[in-house]
């Protein structure tokens with residue numbers, strides 16, 4: 385399973401190599417120090433490739449090793465064709481809500497609820513004419529460096545075409561997403577499944593098609609060009625089909641890619657914005673305005689607060705960000721800060737769903753004073769969580785269309801193991817927060 389993937393790109397200021405996490409929204413160039421905005425990292429279906437570790441020149445060595453291991457006669461290398469094989473990759477969170485009774489209490493027991501969650505990171509072949517067997521590029525690597533799947537990054541190696549369409553892959557995911565969920569501790573009466581924060585990409589994995597002569601026999605080998613191992617031997621017909629497929633696409637790259645790096649500065653006053661890799665909204669350090677990515681550029685988001693001037697000056701106060709949605713004629717609040725698990729986020733979202741805060745524009749002189757936690761959850765991600773809460777807690781659902789959304793900073797004070805807000809005394813456990821408190 386790939387745990388983290390790093391993407392290589394070029395700095396728009398100095399063209400140095402910038403490496404950042406696949407899901408990052410911001411980064412900093414280690415050569416020129418520029419703060420950079422990652423545009424398009426959350427859009428659907430970006431194309432990546434993994435650069436080969438075993439090149440064409442290293443192939444003879446790998447083939448000798450494989451031959452010795454399998455007890456073959458010393459092989460003679462006839463030809464080596466490097467190419468890229470496409471996999472669909474889907475990541476996200478599976479959430480299963482369960483209503484039922486504790487085992488042994490089936491007759492008189494009261495209903496209980498349970499939330500099961502699982503981080504999902506799945507890969508499936510996207511090319512069908514050649515089977516990579518059970519092989520999935522993620523099983524051996526803890527972390528892999530990804531590059532955008534462009535002709536330039538691919539060198540001379542061709543891309544095998546994507547033959548399975550996206551809809552078909554999405555249908556496969558419907559079940560696969562909920563495979564290997566933890567077992568519920570309840571006897572189930574009712575269950576609901578949700579797919580949250582899904583991202584899809586295509587990952588081109590480098591393979592080598594190797595033709596060898598072993599004694600009097602010809603063998604066609606499919607080699608993994610990262611680990612150098614033999615995936616399987618293939619037949620002549622399979623090879624012919626593969627060569628046709630590669631020929632077809634040789635000069636083409638798999639499609640334009642929308643991932644871009646842009647200098648990170650306030651569009652209003654050119655002030656600095658924090659290059660935090662996980663923030664979905666950044667406050668300008670000079671004018672205090674809040675900015676987020678929208679349609680490939682920075683857009684301002686309305687930012688309000690539920691604080692007072694004395695609270696802004698009080699260093700023991702910490703402001704937590706919430707997304708505020710209009711639902712018919714009332715508002716609902718969804719946490720915008722990151723917590724350690726989706727289950728905790730669900731619990732917090734259910735608790736704050738109808739909390740009312742006195743949200744007002746932040747007075748200018750206080751904008752730069754407030755200590756707040758980063759916005760780790762984008763508004764659409766918060767909508768998905770609100771949907772789960774509405775469908776499992778009998779809360780009314782908000783109207784998705786035509787509703788405006790603002791960010792509201794709500795003051796909290798540290799009390800024991802919790803952060804407590806002064807309005808209703810609702811609390812957030814400090815240990816659950818992903819950010820360190822100032």
Ligand SMILES: [Zn+2]
Pocket residue numbers: 395396397398399400413414415416417418
């Ligand atoms: Zn740079």
Ligand SMILES: [Zn+2]
Pocket residue numbers: 650651652653654655668669670671672673
């Ligand atoms: Zn500014």
